[in-house]
Amino acid sequence: MTIRSLFIPLILFLVITFLIGPFLIIVAASFSAGETLAFPPQGFSLRWIGKVFTVESFRASFGMSLFLAVGGTAAALVLGIPASYALSRYKLPGAEIVRTIVSAPIIVPGIIVGLALLRYIVVPFQVGITPALFLAHTALVLPYAVRVVSASLDNLRSDIEEAAVLLGSSRLGAFFRVVMPNIRGGILSAFILGFVTSFNQVPVSLFLSGPGVRTLPVDMIAYMEIVFDPSVAALSSLLAFLSIGIVFLAERFLGFSRYV
Amino acid sequence: MSDASYLSLRKLTLAYGDSVAVPDLDLDIRRGELIALLGPSGCGKTTTMRAIAGLLPVKSGHVRLDGADITRVPANKRAVGLVFQSYALFPHLSVYENVAFGLKLKGMRGAELDAKVQSGLKSVGLSSFANRKPAELSGGQQQRVALARSMVMEPKVLLLDEPLSNLDARLRLEMRTELQRVQKETGVTMIFVTHDQAEALALADRIVVMKSGKIEQIGSPEDIYNRPLSSFVADFVGFENIFPLVEGKLKTSGGLVDLSSQAPSAAGLAWRPRMVTLGTGPFRGTVRGTSFAGDSREYLLDTSMGPIKAEVEASLPAHAMGSDVSFNLPAEKAAPLSRFA
Ligand SMILES: Nc1ncnc2c1ncn2[C@@H]1O[C@H](COP(=O)(O)OP(=O)(O)OP(=O)(O)O)[C@@H](O)[C@H]1O
Ligand SMILES: [Mg+2]
Secondary structure, three states, X not given: OOHHHHHHHHHHHHHHHHHHHHHHHHHHHHOOXXXXXXXXXXXXXXXXXXXXXXXXXXXXXXXXXXXXXXXXXHHHHHHXXXXXXXXXHOOOOOHHHHHHHHXXXXXXXXXXXXXXXXXXXXXXXOOOHHHHHHHHHHHHHHHHHHHHHHHHHHOOOOHHHHHHHHOOOOHHHHHHHHHHHHHHHHHHHHHHHHHHHHHHOOHHHHHHOEOOEOOHHHHHHHHXXXXXXXXXXXXXXXXXXXXXXXXXXXXXXXXHXXXX | OOHHHOEEEEEEEEEEOOEEEEEEEEEEEOOOOEEEEEOOOOOOHHHHHHHHHOOOOOOEEEEEEOOEEOOOOOHXXXXXXXXXXXXXXXXXXXXHHHHHHHHHHOOOOHHHHHHHHHHHHHHOXXXXXXXXXXXXXXXXXXXXXXXXXXXXXXXXXXXXXXXOOOOOHHHHHHHHHHHHHHHHHHOOEEEEEEOOHHHHHHHOOEEEEEEXXXXXXXXXXXXXXXXXXXXXXXXXXXXXXXXXXXXXXXXXXXXXXXXXOOOOXXXXXXXXXXXOEEEEEEEEEEEEEEEEEOOEEEEXXXXXOEEEEEEEEOOOOOOOOOOEEEEEOOOOOOEEEOEOO
């Protein structure tokens, strides 16, 4: 055995330990029978999984997160699809600048996005907590929407729109009749990616959450500061499996990874 | 409207931004004509077609079709069909739905629609492919769907931009015949773009030769093939020995040369290799290259006039490489050129 041949297995081991390890620990802890969040788990029970569904604030914040993920992603697509279309089909002056601005939220740390939104939009314009969160989640998902939709538009030849126009369709009609049906896969992929991104988003929501209005991850942090029982681990496991399930189905039926 | 100008382009200027691609184009096309637009890459063929279809805004000038000025009519209201080089079929629709697309937009429904689509598919021999998606068809079949999709709309003019260039040689010939048949059966006015002079000669009623956005010559295939008016057209249709004419003498790289017979008054003369006589004549050259082409043999001669290409019947005795031969450029056989560029 040379050092070289040990190197790859070692890296693999570290990756698995630090990436998958914490996840496995959380999953194990969810099934604990003990009173506190601990590893190794004490005994086996489903009581904490069950408890998750009885905590009132979890239910409210789950509803909020769901609303933001679905609504914010939908709004991002409503803005992002026409934007991607314009960027890919017309040689607009400043198209590169628009692309950069739109993808800024991917590059800029969430803390800064949250702070900036709070300081320059939410406070000066007196935006309510829910609209502020909605706005933030839309902005955060927009870059993913533009990116994924652009990728599928680039795979679509633009002459089919001209063909549709010559067969009597208006430009707008051509967009709905021949462009949209052919980028459906990309739009669905963008929706799923946006949903997952929004749902798991913490820093921005942390800044913008207020009394009584929280997203689920923020609520989980707040909960843990007060109660240190395994229900947070149980909830995390449930959410992780939900995400994995969605991505798995997306990959299975849409070839999701083609677009991301 | 006179029948001679069913479609007419008047002083049409087309530009991309500030760069003019086609300046001041004038062209008249008769109803039911099959026109070939021939010219080298970048000469403005696609640009002209897109302007006729309404996909490219006109900078100045007019497009008239069937008695109406359509210069400002939007592309979807022109009744002009365009078959794209890439076919541009709708990938999410079946062959049937592709052909039905335009008819549905016209409001056609039910039995009338079905009959029309079926007859469109039948006319291109694709009835049994109605339920396939475009991706499940060969290039030639896709091309035929594109043709049927445009034809069922009964356009006043059907434009085809290099319709055969993506097909292999055998399929090209097949589709060529197909196009001609469809055109004769329906009498639709057709303009097709091509790089390929053989295709233009075989198909067209008239050929329009373009160069740098301008029309070099318009004429029947016989005109273009036998009586090119400019050195450019002569070169394009296979005249390989082309010289300017100065005071009745050929201007060659070796100076002015008197021909054996009286030269016509023209700006230049052009000979196909087949028009050059070998073995007799007042000029001499050295064989620099020879190749056998079945029925004939081609020679490249080094002469005081520069290189000369000759082609003679293969049954005649061959001249060896490096041998000296006499030859003639018979003035009476030459195509007289009125423009030399
Ligand atoms: N979208 C465009 N933007 C700017 N210039 C263009 C554009 N399309 C074409 N041109 C220019 O206009 C001129 C004519 O182009 P066009 O495409 O009409 O040529 P073509 O005869 O169809 O050539 P080909 O045989 O290669 O298809 C060319 O000089 C080309 O560079
Ligand atoms: Mg072209």
